[in-house]
Amino acid sequence: MAHHPxxxxxxxxxxxxxxxxxxxxxxxxxxxxPHRPMGGVQVMTAA
Known part of the structure; x- marks a missing residue:
């Protein structure tokens, strides 16, 4: 995995x-x- 924020x-x-x-x-x-959620902030966590 390569991550380039x-x-x-x-x-x-x-x-x-x-x-x-x-x-x-x-x-x-x-x-x-792209499929951004409408409103609010989405938090993603790694498993």
Whole structure:
């Protein structure tokens, strides 16, 4: 896993690029559009 918050992205161990705006680029080239929650602050924790 590579984490680059200064650039707004992280590379997960499964090859997914995860962007700060919640968008994703999958290893096969598919794109998942950003899906920010409406209102409030989202807190994420690592398992």
């Amino acid at each position: 200064e650039q707004g992205w992280s590379l997960l161990c499964n090859g997914v690029l995860l962007f700060e705006d919640t968008g994703e680029l999958l290893p096969d080239g598919r794109v998942i559009a």
